[in-house]
Amino acid sequence: MLQNFCDWLSNTSVSLTIQTITWIIPAVQTIHILCVAIVMSCMAMMDLRLVGVAGTRRPVSAAVSRFVPWVWGALPVLLATGIILIIGEPSRELLNPYFRLKMASLVVVIVITFFVQRQNTKDAAYWEARKGMAAIAGALSLLLWVGIVTCGRWIAYY
Amino acid sequence: MGIPEFCAWLENTSFATAIRQSTWLFPAIETLHVLAIVIVVGSVTMLDLRLLNIAWRDRSIREIHEDVLPWTWASFAVAAIAGALLFSSSATKYYHNIPFRMKMALLVVVAINAAIFEFGIYRRVADSREGERIPVAAKVAGAAGIVLWIAVVACGRWIGFTK
Numbered sequence: 001m002l003q004n005f006c007d008w009l010s011n012t013s014v015s016l017t018i019q020t021i022t023w024i025i026p027a028v029q030t031i032h033i034l035c036v037a038i039v040m041s042c043m044a045m046m047d048l049r050l051v052g053v054a055g056t057r058r059p060v061s062a063a064v065s066r067f068v069p070w071v072w073g074a075l076p077v078l079l080a081t082g083i084i085l086i087i088g089e090p091s092r093e094l095l096n097p098y099f100r101l102k103m104a105s106l107v108v109v110i111v112i113t114f115f116v117q118r119q120n121t122k123d124a125a126y127w128e129a130r131k132g133m134a135a136i137a138g139a140l141s142l143l144l145w146v147g148i149v150t151c152g153r154w155i156a157y158y
Numbered sequence: 159m160g161i162p163e164f165c166a167w168l169e170n171t172s173f174a175t176a177i178r179q180s181t182w183l184f185p186a187i188e189t190l191h192v193l194a195i196v197i198v199v200g201s202v203t204m205l206d207l208r209l210l211n212i213a214w215r216d217r218s219i220r221e222i223h224e225d226v227l228p229w230t231w232a233s234f235a236v237a238a239i240a241g242a243l244l245f246s247s248s249a250t251k252y253y254h255n256i257p258f259r260m261k262m263a264l265l266v267v268v269a270i271n272a273a274i275f276e277f278g279i280y281r282r283v284a285d286s287r288e289g290e291r292i293p294v295a296a297k298v299a300g301a302a303g304i305v306l307w308i309a310v311v312a313c314g315r316w317i318g319f320t321k
Contacts, residue, residue, distance in 0.1 A: 026319045030312045033196065037311070040193070041200020044229070055225045058217075066214070146193060153189040 006090035018088035025088055032081040035074040036149060042067035043113070043145050050116070050127060050138025060134060061124040068117045075110075096158045102151035109144040112137055165249035174246035184247060187240050194237035195314070199307045201230040209283070209300030211292055219296075220284040257320055261313035268306045275299040 009015055018024050048054035049063035086093045093099045116137055119126040127134040159167070168174055177183045207213035208222050245252050252258045275296070283296045 022319070026315050027312075030308075030315045033192070033311055033315065034199070034308060037196040037200040037203070039200075040196040041204065044197060045201075045204075045226070054229065057221070057225070149193050149196065150189050153192055154185055157185045 002094055003091070006094055009087060009090040012087075015087050015090070018084065025085065028081045028084045028088075032078060032085070035078045035081070036152070038074045039071050039078070040145055040149065042070045043141060046116075047138040047142035047145075050134045050141075052131070052135060059124070060127040061120050064117055064120040064127070068113060071113060093155065096155050098151040098154040098158055102148050102155070105144045105148050105151065109141055109148065112141050112144070116141070161253065162250065165253045168246050169249040171246065173243070174249070177243060177247040184244065187243050191237055191240035191244060194233045194240060195311065197233035198230055198237055199311060201226050201233070202307065203304055205230075206300040206303040209292060209296045209303075211297075216288050218285055218287060219280070223280065223284065252317070255317055255320055257313045257316035261310055261317070264306055264310045264313060268303070268310065271299055271302050271306060275303075 010019075045054060046063045046067040049056070049058075049060055055063055116127070127137075169178070177187065204214065204226050205219070205222050208215070208217070208219055214222055245258075279293070279295050279299055283292060286292060
């Protein structure tokens with residue numbers, strides 16, 4: 001069924017346009033990667049602060065409130081550019097196990113990030129008072145983001 | 159030995175041959191390259207945005223420079239080594255690739271921009287506090303940094319779409 005959907009999608013005029021105009025995919029991928037740069041750097045800085053490795057001069061709450069909004073800002077652009085790439089090459093993405101793993105990891109990391117931010121908003125000292133949990137959340141988040149980027153690149157090699 | 163001869167020698171080294179012939183080595187090194195680049199670009203942009211007075215205005219430029227740039231440099235080293243390995247696998251092909259040449263030329267400009275900032279402008283703006291005016295030279299360095307890195311990423315992506 002998904003195969004049928006991919007076949008249908010790849011024959012729509014939008015998809016055919018993306019397939020025919022050769023610069024669209026690399027241009028959209030470039031925007032996608034630049035947004036990945038924003039997300040990865042912000043999440044790395046926040047996660048390393050949660051773990052207690054980077055930016056330790058300032059409290060955890062400062063790192064969380066500094067970096068998370070940039071992620072929420074970049075994610076819609078990532079989603080939009082990602083959808084354009086899917087429309088251009090539906091079966092390359094939708095039938096790809098790395099793509100599915102990437103999406104599953106993304107859901108998990110969004111939940112973690114949302115939770116980290118929410119607890120921080122409720123109580124600025126929340127993560128400072130729970131160093132072990134903060135370190136686990138930070139390490140898990142960083143690991144998931146690295147996994148997401150890795151899956152993203154391996155989609156091209158499946 | 160000229161550059162074409164060097165490329166021919168490089169791609170015949172044992173590690174270059176191994177990368178070229180393996181099914182997973184190239185994507186694995188490329189993944190490392192991408193991971194390192196996104197950290198380089200994102201982290202340096204944090205500083206550039208501060209120079210433009212757009213983000214992180216409540217911290218001094220020195221504080222951001224000290225907190226963020228070590229990660230940028232470490233990631234850049236990883237990106238450069240991974241990139242050199244990727245280059246070695248098909249050195250001659252990349253040497254003749256136009257986006258690759260543009261990327262390398264842009265990196266030279268990035269280096270010049272960074273050097274001008276590090277060895278001159280930085281000392282003047284390092285301790286500027288919130289609300290303080292940032293000199294035009296620093297703003298130009300920040301804006302140039304952002305534009306240049308976007309171009310570097312675009313060229314990098316284009317390499318994969320050209321023969």
